[in-house]
Every structure is written in structure tokens, then in C-alpha cells.
Amino acid sequence: DAGVIQSPRHEVTEMGQEVTLRCKPISGHNSLFWYRQTMMRGLELLIYFNNNVPIDDSGMPEDRFSAKMPNASFSTLKIQPSEPRDSAVYFCASSLEVRSYNEQFFGPGTRLTVL
Amino acid sequence: EDQVTQSPEALRLQEGESSSLNCSYTVSGLRGLFWYRQDPGKGPEFLFTLYSAGEEKEKERLKATLTKKESFLHITAPKPEDSATYLCAVQVRSYGKLTFGQGTILTVHP
Numbered sequence: 001d002a003g004v005i006q007s008p009r010h011e012v013t014e015m016g017q018e019v020t021l022r023c024k025p026i027s028g029h030n031s032l033f034w035y036r037q038t039m040m041r042g043l044e045l046l047i048y049f050n051n052n053v054p055i056d057d058s059g060m061p062e063d064r065f066s067a068k069m070p071n072a073s074f075s076t077l078k079i080q081p082s083e084p085r086d087s088a089v090y091f092c093a094s095s096l097e098v099r100s101y102n103e104q105f106f107g108p109g110t111r112l113t114v115l
Numbered sequence: 116e117d118q119v120t121q122s123p124e125a126l127r128l129q130e131g132e133s134s135s136l137n138c139s140y141t142v143s144g145l146r147g148l149f150w151y152r153q154d155p156g157k158g159p160e161f162l163f164t165l166y167s168a169g170e171e172k173e174k175e176r177l178k179a180t181l182t183k184k185e186s187f188l189h190i191t192a193p194k195p196e197d198s199a200t201y202l203c204a205v206q207v208r209s210y211g212k213l214t215f216g217q218g219t220i221l222t223v224h225p
Contacts (some may be wrong), residue, residue, distance in 0.1 A: 004158070031211050043159070043202065043215040056212060091158050095211060103149065104213065106158030 002026070004107035006092050012113045018080040021110045024073055025094030033093040033104060034067055034077050043091070049075065082114045117142040119205055121216035128223050131192050136219045138203035139185040148186050149213060150179050151202040159202055162188075193223045 005024040013019055025032045033048040047057040049069045057067070064083070069075040079086055089111050093104040118141045128134055140148070147166050151159035163172045165181040172179050176197065178189040188201055200220050204213040 033211065033213075042217045043204075045212055045214075048211055050211075093158070103161040103164060104211065105161065106151075108156075109158050 004092055004094055004105055006090075006107040006110050008110060009108065010111045010113075012115065013082055014115050015083055016081045017114075018078065019082045019086075019112060019114075021077040021090050021092075021112070023075045023077070023092030023107060025075070025092070026105055027073070029094035029096050029105075030072070031095045031097070031104075032069060032075050033095075034075070035091040035093065035106075036088045037091060037109070038088045046077070079112075082112075084114045087112055087114050117205060117207055117214045119203060119214055119216035121201075121203055121219050123219060124217070125220040126222070128190075128193055128221070130194055130223055130225050133189070133191045133193070135190070136188040136201055136221070137185060138188070138216055140203075140205050142205050142207045142214075144207050145205060146208065147206040148181055149204045149206070150186070150188055151204065153200045153202055153218070162201075190221070193221075195223045195225050197221065198223045 007022045031050050034046040035043050037043045046059045047067045052069045067077045089109045091106050091109045093106045095102045095104045120139050122137045147164050149164050150162040152162055153159045163179040168183045170181050176191050180187045200218045202215055202218045204215040206213055
């Protein structure tokens with residue numbers, strides 16, 4: 001069974017460009033989470049969805065960040081315009097049912113470098 | 116504000132040398148405490164969930180325990196393949212938000 005799939009695995013872009021990160025959760029999971037990991041701040045939750053609906057986006061750093069989940073098998077995280085301080089590893093995770101406190105399964109991450 | 120603090124930041128062990136990692140937390144209403152393992156260049160991998168003080172869980176050489184203020188991850192007779200960053204996280208509400216600690220980097224030398 002495939003785990004969480006993220007693409008691209010690496011992204012190098014220039015400041016001001018638009019960046020789109022993609023995630024396919026584990027089939028049957030109904031919750032999806034976007035995290036950002038940096039050396040300084042560790043692993044931080046950006047936003048999460050339950051049944052395709054955004055529940056908490058309080059971790060989204062600013063309006064340059066947006067996330068969508070058009071269906072149960074796909075989500076995107078977009079940064080427009082990108083800045084060098086956005087450089088980080090972005091993880092997507094999914095779980096079966098939020099209220100049951102089930103464990104979250106993480107994807108391999110997208111390493112983003114903004115020059 | 117929910118806080119999770121892990122110690123030590125880094126731990127170097129010889130193969131077979133048992134030790135413990137600590138995760139202390141200050142939260143209002145703990146729902147669950149999670150331990151994850153992260154290898155370089157990979158996403159965190161789930162290890163354990165603990166829900167109440169006094170609970171213990173084991174998996175191979177790892178054993179996690181929970182009190183009202185902290186959790187320990189005990190590593191018995193570690194092997195080099197146990198080298199990784201170990202993360203703990205807390206869940207304090209009825210939905211899925213996890214707050215992670217900074218992690219402990221464990222290195223086990225043969």
C-alpha cells in the first residue's frame with residue numbers, strides 16, 4: 001500500500017516566483033496536514049483539512065501561503081510570491097480519523113530552496 | 116501556550132549502552148502524546164501514542180512511558196540502526212493538531 005506521496009521532492013526557485021507543492025494522502029484517510037520543518041523552528045503545523053474542509057489554518061505564516069484540497073485524494077500548498085525565508089522542508093501527513101487521535105503518517109517531504 | 120521540550124538535544128551512545136530520552140510538556144488538557152522517529156531526508160515515522168499517566172508501550176528495543184508532566188523513551192541495548200532523530204508531540208484538543216518538540220538526535224556507535 002502506497003504511503004503519502006509528495007511532489008516534487010526538491011524544488012529550487014528564485015525569490016518572487018510561485019511555488020506549488022502537491023500531496024496525495026493515503027487512500028481512505030480523511031484528515032490531511034501540511035507541516036514545515038526548519039532547523040530554527042522545528043516541525044510546525046501550517047494547516048489541516050478534515051473531509052476536504054480546512055479546519056485550522058492558524059499556522060499559515062501569511063497571505064502568501066494558501067492551501068486547497070479539491071478532493072479526498074489531492075491537496076496543494078502554494079506560495080506566491082516566494083521569499084528566501086520560505087526555504088524549508090514541507091511535509092504532508094494524513095490520518096484516518098481526527099477525533100480518534102489516530103497517528104499521522106508523513107510523506108517524504110519537499111525540500112524547498114528559494115534563492 | 117502549549118510547550119514541549121525535549122532533552123538532551125543530542126545523545127551519543129555505544130552499541131549496547133542503554134539510555135533514556137526525555138519529553139517534558141506544559142499543556143492544558145493532554146489528549147495524547149506521540150513519539151516519532153525521523154531518519155535524515157525522510158518524514159517522521161510513527162512509533163507510539165500514550166494517552167494517560169502510567170501508560171507504557173514497547174516496540175523492540177524501545178519503551179515509552181508517560182507521567183503527568185513528561186514522557187520518557189527508553190532505549191535498551193541500542194544498535195547503530197537506532198540512530199535517528201526522535202520527536203515527541205502532544206495533542207491537546209479534540210482535533211488532530213500536534214505540537215512537536217525540537218527532537219533528540221541519537222547516534223549509536225558500533
